Amino acid sequence: MAHLFEGDRLGRRWEGFKKAWYKFSRNPVSVIGLVLVLAVSFLAIFAPYVSPHPTHARTYVNFVEASQPPSGSHLFGTDVFGRDVLSRIFFGFRYSLMMGSVVLALVVIPGVVLGLLAGYYRGTWIDTLIMRITDIFLAVPPLILALAVTSVLTPNIFNAMMAVSLMWWPWYTRLVYGLASSLRNEFFVQSAEVIGASRRHILFRELLPNCVSSIFTKMSLDMGWVILIGSALSFVGLGAQPPTPDLGTMVADGAKYLPDQWWISIFPAFAIMVTVLGFNLLGDGFRDLFALEEI
Amino acid sequence: MVDHVLRIRDLQVEFKVYEGRLKVLNGVNMDVGLGARVGLVGEAGCGKTTTMRCVLGILQSPPGKITGGTIRFRDRDVLKMSQANLQKIRGGGISMIFQDPVAALNPVFTVGDQLTSVIRYAATKRMDKKEIKRRAIKALADVQLPDPDRMFTSYPVQLSGGMRQRVCIAMALATEPELMIADEPTTALDVTIQAQVLRLLNELVEERATSVIFITHSLGVVKEMADWVYVMYAGSIVEGAKKEILFERPMHPYTLGLMGALPKLTGGGMAEGIPGRIPDYLNPPTGCRFNPRCTQAMEVCAGNRPEFREVDPDHRVACVLYGGEADEQ
């Protein structure tokens, strides 16, 4: 439908955005999500400039200042090495966001492409092959696969990302498969086929645009989940390694000193929660937004 | 004084939505006599289903709200009844056939389960399980469903649309109601099945002398099924008369428009639509809601709501063209 009126595409797109923003902003919860995500992203990107003690993010030792409770100079206190917890949290956001972005970047494109192919060629051997492989990966308890893979590789954040990616891609394939296979029989696809449009055109210019809103919503929600899983892996020691200021690692390190030096663990834990909450609310907001549009 | 099963007087209903309040019903008046067959005609969205839901007391209460009027069933005001009393009327007193048979049957329970539930709770006396089942199977047979015993244990997903609608009719009649409301029972069905179902309904209703309110947007159907016809527009009844009288001498400009909109099989000439669109219920026109589209509108039409009054024997209209003082809005 969109390519019938090639006319003022940019203008119409802008109108579309404005309308979408108006609807989105009506729901206060979604806006909160957006604000949280933006705040976390801002802190992550500008961590070296915004945090009070940027050098504390790496190896730094100052036993005089160690294990200080929250105070004026250290809003979230210091840990056993004297490092400022607040600054480390800002840097920790970097790793969380990085994990989420990298995993999604690795996973979305192959997953979506496979789903499009399987859905379009539904009923043929391509469909069976792709979906059986997907099913095998899905049959495994997700975290198990990630754990197993990280375990046999050296534990570090990079391998953790690989492992999570490995178990994450099937979800996108499944999502897009469901959408594509039901859209496949709609008139607009069949008329494109009749005209003789190339496979690539049908897959990417007809089917894909109709899946984008679901994919996008899922991606927003997934950022939250990936960050959650990433922090779990780090907590256990299979992800980022000390002295990297990863939020999960920080919670684990601080857990030993509970309950007396509670701030070492609790603040990073809340940081994780806030980040995940932000993406969750944002994703829910997108879901509501697109659902309304469809009606 | 004719005995009436149902009297609706000046019913007003609002729906609260994000943008404001939809003034959906703006004065509905209707009388249904004993054993009468009443047709309610109107466009999609004019408030027919909403009215009927108020009669049964199943209007969804946020967002809907009854802001005025009375509905008397057996001479008691339904709108003032408690849920407990309402529940007693439903089934044995009033029952309803919904428009979409696919949606009206619970997909995870068998036909038999749902039917026996209805019979059991609508019954005025206690019946044992065997008796209830017997009645259920009889009801299925009455609506001419093949193999009622098997139908009893089937799930709705196994039945075709026409069969499902018959099941709904069976449910509505099995409780032996005084008044049955049929909300566009054939709209969701194939044309060929429509005729069958309508014929079936006619037979059943005649047998039992139940009063019926037949909702439809089709004048053709109304001609076949009803003795009395009420015409509804944008939330109020604009005309009501005995069927023959209405078709012979329609009075309200909207009714005239509807009749003119029917394509004629003989005599040639194009069907004419009614220019304009149905009003915005958030900000409806003042006075008579039809006045923006009415070819004979006068200044007074936008002032006060016209009264629904008897103009001829068995013929009532809400239009200032036929005299009478307009109501205070």
Place this chain on the structure above:
Amino acid sequence: MSIVKFLARRLVLSVFVLFGLSILIFTISRVLPGDPVRMALGSRAPEWAVENMRREMHLDEPLYKQYVFWLSGAVRGDLGTSLVTRRAVSEDIREFVPATLELALFAAVIMAVFGIILGAVAGRFRDTWIDNVIRVFSYIGVVTPSFVFAILFVLLFGYLLRIFPTIGRLSPWISRPPTVTGLMTIDSIISGNFVALGDALLHMILPALSLALGPLAQQARIARSTVSDNLGKDYILSAKGFGVPGRVVMFKYLLKPSLIPTVSIMGLDFAGIVANAFLVELIFNWPGFSRYGINAMLNKDLNAVSAVVIVLGMLFVIVNIIVDLVVAWLDPRIRLGAERGK
């Protein structure tokens, strides 16, 4: 008849899946940088000892041969020896699996029961204060990692309020009931030892809650939207309109269709519980299978890792089959669709 066919098909598929899984994990665990034997024996072990062990574990043979050895042992119940505990992996499994299973089941029950109840209440009273409170709680539940819950609970109930115990399965002064199933609660009931039963339950509450709250919140959200959607459906209005009493409509005609989506994701949520169990087992010092698995992974205990993955895979498969059966029982459309061959 179709149930049998359905089960048979699923079982065959599952066997294939487990096969695929075993190959996958086997390959990954063997093709690794780093020397597991060295790690097990220590860097100061003599070369000949390392060689011996390597030969024992067939690590010098080609990959497919190793797999065959492993597989032939596995189907006989011999899953090799653990490099860490130095005993048969199958023995380790027998000791640790029941602990995790008990915890997971307890958590799953909490999740299912309360998730559905809270979600249904929120859906029924949508947009009222009850709904808003429940929604807030479910957001919190969803975004909080289970280890954070665990830590908070340990802080709150273990130290500040000291109501619940935070370590292990049973207090040291209680005698352990004779092992029949390995499930502390069941064993206590069987032997009539109700003191132990109470103690075991107390020990389970905090770890189970930490595991259950996240999935519970998820269930509640789905139940909420399902109930809220179904309340407006014609078949509910119609039932009401026919005079079926409100209570019957709610608890019979609304409940059953609303259960379907929630039960459908229970399989996945249960897997999540089992997977997250390792975090909780670590914090609460619960002698469970997941903790064993993590140790195996951190120590590159090959046989143990493979066994853990397979066992968890099997558990997942079984749970999924059960969930699918329950959903098919609840929803006749699925049963009948299968019969017609779609």
